[in-house]
Amino acid sequence: MNDKIILKINNLHMNFGALEVLKGINLDVYEGEVISIIGGSGSGKSTLLRCINGLERKNKGDIIFEGKAVKRDYTKLRERIGMVFQHFYLFPHRKIIDNISLGPRVVKHTSKEEAKLQARKLLEKVGLEDKENVYPAMISGGQKQRVAIARALAMNPDIMLFDEPTSALDPELVGEVLQVIQQLAKEGMTMLIVTHEMGFAKEVSDRVIFLSEGQIAEMGTPEEIFENPQNENLKRFIQSIY
Amino acid sequence: MTIFIESIMAFFEVAIKFAPKFLPAVALTLQLSFLSILLGTVFGLFVMLLKLTRLKVLEKITDVYISIVRGTPLLLQLYFIFYGLPMLGLEFDSFTSAVIGLAFHSGAYISEIFRGAINGVHYGQEEAGKAIGMNRLQIFYYITLPQAVKQAIPALGNQFIIAVKDSSLASVITITETMLIARQFVAATYNPFPILFVAGCYYYLIISLLSFGLRDIERRLKVNER
Numbered sequence: 231m232n233d234k235i236i237l238k239i240n241n242l243h244m245n246f247g248a249l250e251v252l253k254g255i256n257l258d259v260y261e262g263e264v265i266s267i268i269g270g271s272g273s274g275k276s277t278l279l280r281c282i283n284g285l286e287r288k289n290k291g292d293i294i295f296e297g298k299a300v301k302r303d304y305t306k307l308r309e310r311i312g313m314v315f316q317h318f319y320l321f322p323h324r325k326i327i328d329n330i331s332l333g334p335r336v337v338k339h340t341s342k343e344e345a346k347l348q349a350r351k352l353l354e355k356v357g358l359e360d361k362e363n364v365y366p367a368m369i370s371g372g373q374k375q376r377v378a379i380a381r382a383l384a385m386n387p388d389i390m391l392f393d394e395p396t397s398a399l400d401p402e403l404v405g406e407v408l409q410v411i412q413q414l415a416k417e418g419m420t421m422l423i424v425t426h427e428m429g430f431a432k433e434v435s436d437r438v439i440f441l442s443e444g445q446i447a448e449m450g451t452p453e454e455i456f457e458n459p460q461n462e463n464l465k466r467f468i469q470s471i472y
Numbered sequence: 473m474t475i476f477i478e479s480i481m482a483f484f485e486v487a488i489k490f491a492p493k494f495l496p497a498v499a500l501t502l503q504l505s506f507l508s509i510l511l512g513t514v515f516g517l518f519v520m521l522l523k524l525t526r527l528k529v530l531e532k533i534t535d536v537y538i539s540i541v542r543g544t545p546l547l548l549q550l551y552f553i554f555y556g557l558p559m560l561g562l563e564f565d566s567f568t569s570a571v572i573g574l575a576f577h578s579g580a581y582i583s584e585i586f587r588g589a590i591n592g593v594h595y596g597q598e599e600a601g602k603a604i605g606m607n608r609l610q611i612f613y614y615i616t617l618p619q620a621v622k623q624a625i626p627a628l629g630n631q632f633i634i635a636v637k638d639s640s641l642a643s644v645i646t647i648t649e650t651m652l653i654a655r656q657f658v659a660a661t662y663n664p665f666p667i668l669f670v671a672g673c674y675y676y677l678i679i680s681l682l683s684f685g686l687r688d689i690e691r692r693l694k695v696n697e698r
């Protein structure tokens with residue numbers, strides 16, 4: 231982590247019809263930083279993440295990536311910001327290796343050989359080099375999520391967004407996915423992680439954000455958030471979990 | 473008893489005698505079916521693409537087209553193209569009219585089949601494509617369409633089978649395909665049963681082969697399932 235701000239979120243508002251989901255979020259994300267976003271259901275965690283890469287459109291405020299405010303050019307932005315979904319969303323009609331190499335080939339026009347080579351390296355990195363030629367339906371949830379991470383990494387993103395990456399997994403499969411994310415953190419990847427794995431958040435994060443009713447109710451180091459919470463909602467939230 | 477056996481013998485004698493005479497007409501049925509399926513699919517895809525542009529004008533036009541095709545009998549549509557359009561100065565020979573009519577007809581159903589299949593692809597697939605920086609066209613071509621085509625195969629196969637049988641209606645605009653030749657043979661011999669039996673066998677054969685091919689395609693497309 232260094233002191234360069236890679237992503238700045240300014241007064242972000244978002245509503246679904248009359249329902250206000252985000253009510254003015256301000257956040258500076260430093261390069262190499264790992265931020266966990268926690269909060270109850272409906273607090274706006276996922277929406278915040280999805281607004282950053284434009285899967286949901288903000289109603290007000292700015293997303294500033296590397297000093298430039300994002301206007302309508304979300305497609306370009308998404309090449310630089312990887313995302314991992316709760317339900318993986320692998321492409322079922324493509325083999326594992328093609329799931330990973332499709333982005334570079336189609337979006338970056340990388341040659342077939344080069345994209346495959348890179349995909350193999352990524353598969354090795356997530357420990358699935360033997361699954362190259364099978365289809366997504368033939369691997370476990372934990373393996374799928376690791377492929378999804380590799381698919382996002384294949385675009386060489388500057389930031390990775392994780393939207394509850396382990397929430398859809400059987401308990402015994404959670405560890406293998408968290409391990410990959412932890413490895414990325416060690417390598418200095420900038421990451422925003424929406425998670426319910428408090429132990430993991432504590433361990434991996436530089437900062438933890440507690441969202442409540444569409445606002446950042448509290449933000450601090452894992453120690454501050456988990457050992458010495460100030461906000462009443464946060465206290466209740468932490469109590470309900472332990 | 474002998475009368476029964478004799479009449480059966482006579483039945484098959486006529487059937488076997490006339491079976492080869494059907495061949496040119498069966499060839500026409502095959503041509504009509506093939507062209508109406510091929511052009512109908514191309515046309516259906518095109519109409520579906522117009523609909524996907526989400527432009528109000530194009531959407532309206534495709535809606536009108538689909539409602540007209542679905543709201544009137546194919547028989548009437550064929551009459552209209554063959555007898556009606558020449559009055560507007562658009563004249564086609566009977567074979568072209570039939571192909572246009574059949575393709576125009578199945579195109580409407582096929583576009584709806586494709587549209588349904590595309591809507592059936594999980595929205596997460598589109599989001600996953602977006603998340604790796606693909607644009608709408610790339611997502612459609614590399615992610616949505618291949619999955620939709622697979623979803624569409626069973627319904628599409630059904631429509632293809634219907635198209636084969638619908639080609640028999642081309643007989644009303646003077647095309648000597650299987651049904652018309654059967655009627656001519658019946659008129660000449662006053663012996664309808666063996667002749668209609670032969671016609672039925674030809675249709676059954678064509679459709680059985682088509683079904684077999686479709687099942688094979690379905691099986692091949694299943695490799696990515698468990």
